[in-house]
Amino acid sequence: MNFLRFGLRRLAEMALTLLAASFVIFGAMYLAPGSPADFLLSGRSASPAALEAVNRQYHLDEPFAVRYFRWLGQLLHGDFGRSITYRTDVSRLLADRLPSTLLLVAMALVLVVVVGLVLGRIAAVRGGAVDSTILVTTTLAVGTPSFVAAVLLQGLFAVRLHWFPAGGTGDGFVQMLWHLTLPAVALALYLIGMLARVTRSAMVEVLGQEHVTVALSRGVPRRKVMGRHVFRNALGTVLTTGGLIVSTLLVCTVLVESAFGVGGIGQLLELSITTKDFPTVQAISLTMVGLFMAVNLAVDLAHPLVDPRIALAPRRSPA
Template sequence: MAATLLGASFVVFGAMYLAPGSPASFLLSGRSASPAALQAINDQYHLDDPFLVRYLRWLGQVLQGDFGRSITYRTDVSTLLADRLPATLTLVAMALLVVVVLGLALGWIGAVRGGATDTAILLSTTLAVGTPSFVAAVLLQGLFAVGLGWFPTSGTGDGLLDLLWHLTLPAIALALYLIGMLARVTRSAMLEALDGEHVAVARSRGVPEREVIRRHVFRNSLGTVLTTGGLIVSTLLVCTILVESAFSIGGIGQLLELSTTTKDFPTVQAISLLIVALFMTVNLVVDLLHPLVDPRVALGTRRSGA
């Protein structure tokens, strides 16, 4: 993880300098400036230093918890992240809860019941997978917020309950695509487990069908489902940028969009590196949990090592 983060930090830092324009042009806002004024800006933000020198200076500050000072907001990037990160994490947590509950439930029902129920679930999940998050955000906002007036159209409100109320529609819009994906993965994994010999043996021994499904089918499918967890969380982190913009939520997603537009290098670099770190942490947790959910993974590793 340390080596990957180091490589990611180099890519994140260098990518902004490949884009056209510069922080100095934004700070000047199109106004002409004397060479002395332009030089003062370059000296303040070390824009004239060699690329490697700027990168090593930035990396040393990041390791100390200092992400620099925002060019747009004229404040520390760490302060901006601390103010906006709670809203984004709450939105992602709400969406993840909806994805896990509905995705697993629909996949379970479709695999177990089959027939018309399974067909209906397949059609609905296909529609969900084919609906991008920003399209779902516009449709939900137009119907339930503007049309019916059941939910707020934008913002995060005041207080925890008001925050949850404001984030309900964004969470659903963010989760819709992933609900369909997780449901289809769960259904396929359970159907494959249903054909296993251990299921036939359990049924021949008179084990109740509910126990067969819970202990021998669903539990054996969790390994495949858990592997999808990293992809789900990474998709949530990326798509929250679009959803936050649609609902005007003051989170890091909207901050990233605004900072990219204004060439706010320190803010974009900090948010990008934070997203990479969160993604890597989630994948690490998934890798650590996988052997606990499916002991065959650990046994296979030991045998290959032996």
């Protein structure tokens, strides 16, 4: 019952957050200098009649509140509007480009979770020179921005060694995986370092707790203590970074997709901002907010499974 109540409450909060985000996203675009009409006219001087026709076609001559509620009503019916730049439905653009971005983010997320957790656990368990080496390596990874990693990986493995394609997405699922390998590594590098350090710190902290010391003193095998007591208890702390990891992946994918020429929504967002394509920018921004909230919900639901001491909802105190 607590699980159902918690889920319904979080869904209501997500709906309110999406509503607030939609207002901020819609309003922020119209606070930016310039207008879509400038792009449509390509800098040419236009007669007042031509300018009025463009503004009327895209409802730019209407009050802000009218435009916002019209857009909101279209969203409720699954209509994101029509792209000013590409002259097609934004929904079709998202359907064409979203799979590439989701696959790229999924590949990067797998790398972050697997490599980050393994490195963090090895550093905490081994200690000594192994710990120092991993700390130095992860420090370098954390200090390398995604776009710098993209340029370095592309120059070494694509241009010089010819091990991977320099860009694009290829044809078919297997080719897409091959083309997205380097972008996924560039996207994951910073977060691998961050997650490894968080995992190490959390495990070292648990290692110093009394119940771990008692278990080791009673002769419980060290491997069993590390797996059942230390690593599992540290996962609660690690899991709290899940939302930060996904949000960073979604933000950095704009830079990585542009560097590798991946035709995803990140590259589409950059081009749409440049051309003042309001409907496309608003749709992509709102989609990213929705994905981020969905991941946060999944993290909150997974927390009690990792740590049973965490309740989904606060218990009422007895009368």
